[in-house]
Structures are given as structure tokens and as C-alpha cells.
Amino acid sequence: MLTPDQVESYEEDGFLVIEDLFDPSELQILYDDFDSVVDNWANVYYEQGRLLNLFKDDPFEYRLFSIHQALKGNCHELLSAVSGKRKTAGMFYVMVLPQILNVVESIIGSEILVHPQFNARAKLPDGKSVVPWHQDLGYLHKNAENTFMVNFWLPLVDATVENGCLEVIRGSHNYGIVPYENGAEDLVSESIPNGEIVCCPIRVGSVLMIQHKTVHRSTPNFSDHIRWSLDIRYSDPRLPTGRDSVPGFVARSVENPELVAKSHHDWLNLFEL
Numbered sequence: 001m002l003t004p005d006q007v008e009s010y011e012e013d014g015f016l017v018i019e020d021l022f023d024p025s026e027l028q029i030l031y032d033d034f035d036s037v038v039d040n041w042a043n044v045y046y047e048q049g050r051l052l053n054l055f056k057d058d059p060f061e062y063r064l065f066s067i068h069q070a071l072k073g074n075c076h077e078l079l080s081a082v083s084g085k086r087k088t089a090g091m092f093y094v095m096v097l098p099q100i101l102n103v104v105e106s107i108i109g110s111e112i113l114v115h116p117q118f119n120a121r122a123k124l125p126d127g128k129s130v131v132p133w134h135q136d137l138g139y140l141h142k143n144a145e146n147t148f149m150v151n152f153w154l155p156l157v158d159a160t161v162e163n164g165c166l167e168v169i170r171g172s173h174n175y176g177i178v179p180y181e182n183g184a185e186d187l188v189s190e191s192i193p194n195g196e197i198v199c200c201p202i203r204v205g206s207v208l209m210i211q212h213k214t215v216h217r218s219t220p221n222f223s224d225h226i227r228w229s230l231d232i233r234y235s236d237p238r239l240p241t242g243r244d245s246v247p248g249f250v251a252r253s254v255e256n257p258e259l260v261a262k263s264h265h266d267w268l269n270l271f272e273l
């Protein structure tokens with residue numbers, strides 16, 4: 001659970017870094033999950049004669065990029081297979097880590113939905129991929145404006161200034177909806193709230209928490225390896241998510257314990273209804 005000081009700081013600043021929230025070994029199932037996808041696609045490309053080396057000995061943060069370079073970037077299937085809304089056992093395991101849910105519970109109480117907007121990201125060290133200043137609410141229907149969301153960004157390799165960690169604007173969650181120019185990614189520049197820009201390098205096992213109106217961005221990856229990360233969100237299942245056509249799943253509930261998803265199969269079943 002968060003301490004009262006941590007809750008106050010999260011509410012006042014619109015963000016909070018929690019160092020070493022969980023042991024990095026908790027991510028092993030997710031690493032294995034990504035490794036098997038990368039391995040499968042490497043084998044496909046190898047059998048097609050397009051890839052001459054499987055780069056099997058490359059560590060997690062290098063292998064995908066080695067393949068990407070060897071294929072001169074021509075591996076879109078692989079990139080999309082490791083990115084975005086992956087509904088796997090590994091994702092489910094991390095999304096319902098008790099250490100994370102306890103933190104969420106100390107902010108929004110015991111009714112907890114894993115929000116349908118989430119992403120896995122493999123940010124390549126190309127020195128250019130960025131996510132410009134935005135609010136997460138910008139990607140959602142505005143009916144979620146008043147739904148408090150506890151949004152986590154968690155690195156799967158240590159996130160540094162060099163490999164493109166996140167930056168947040170302290171206090172920017174108090175400005176309401178900031179106007180957008182061309183879709184969610186383009187905040188009208190003169191409307192970007194004034195405030196201290198805080199750079200948030202964090203190591204694996206630590207998390208950056210923001211809110212759905214906190215203005216933040218991610219910076220380019222100038223390192224030699226991939227900056228892998230997840231962004232996952234939590235809200236009260238009784239409130240609009242702003243993506244109401246896509247189900248999230250209930251991770252904790254005192255009111256309706258029978259709705260709690262016990263495995264990623266329960267989560268997948270929600271898409272069958």
C-alpha cells in the first residue's frame with residue numbers, strides 16, 4: 001500500500017515514482033513470452049532465407065534490434081507481434097501483480113478494472129521514435145474525463161535518459177483537457193501547461209504512476225539497445241473507460257467477486273461475449 005505521503009504527492013503532482021515496487025523476477029513470464037515471439041519470427045525469417053543468423057545469444061534488450069538491423073527494418077510482423085494490446089498469460093500476470101493492485105487500491109479502493117487501453121512497447125534505438133506531449137485521456141472518449149485512472153508505466157529494461165525514459169509535467173493534471181491539434185498526439189503547443197518538466201529514469205521493478213490528465217512524453221532512444229516497456233491503466237469498473245466498446249477485466253472486486261478474471265483465458269472470454 002502507498003503511504004499517506006505518497007498518496008498526497010501523487011495527488012498533488014499528478015505522478016509518482018515508486019522504486020523497487022516488485023522483484024524483477026516477477027517479469028520472467030513476460031520476458032519468456034516476448035522471447036518466444038521473437039524466436040518464432042526469427043525462425044520464420046531464417047526459413048525464408050532472409051535472415052542468416054538467429055541471434056540466439058543476444059540478450060533480451062538486443063536481439064530484436066539485431067534481427068531488425070539484419071533485415072534492414074523489414075520485420076513489421078515481428079514488431080507488431082511484440083507491441084500493443086497483447087492479451088497473453090505474461091501480460092495478465094503482470095497486470096494483476098498484487099504489489100501493483102495494492103497500490104491501485106490505495107488510490108481508488110477495492111473495485112478495480114484493468115483498463116482496456118494498454119500497450120507493450122519495444123522502442124528501437126533509432127534516435128527518433130518519440131511519443132510527443134499528450135494526456136492519456138486524449139486517446140479516450142471524453143466521457144471518461146471524470147473517471148480517475150491510475151496509469152502505470154513500467155520498464156522491462158532499465159529506463160534511462162539515454163534510452164528514452166518518460167518525462168512528465170508536474171501539476172499538469174490540474175489543467176483539465178488540454179486542446180489537441182491533429183489527434184491525440186499533438187497538443188496545441190501554446191496550451192502545454194507550464195510546470196517543471198521532470199525526467200523519470202527508473203530501473204526494472206520500479207514504476208512511474210501518472211493520471212489520465214497528466215501531460216507526459218517519451219524521448220528518443222539514443223542507446224544501442226531496445227527500451228522495452230509496458231503502460232497499463234486501472235479504473236473503477238463502474239465508471240466509463242472512454243473505450244467502452246472494448247472490455248477491460250475486473251482484477252479485484254468486493255461488490256462482485258464473481259466477475260474477477262482469474263486467468264488470461266477469462267480475459268479473452270470477455271471478447272467472445
Ligand SMILES: O=C(O)CCC(=O)C(=O)O
Pocket residue numbers: 121123130131136153216217218219229231
Ligand atoms: O513508452 C513510451 O514511449 C510512451 C508511453 C506513453 O506515453 C504512455 O504510457 O502514455
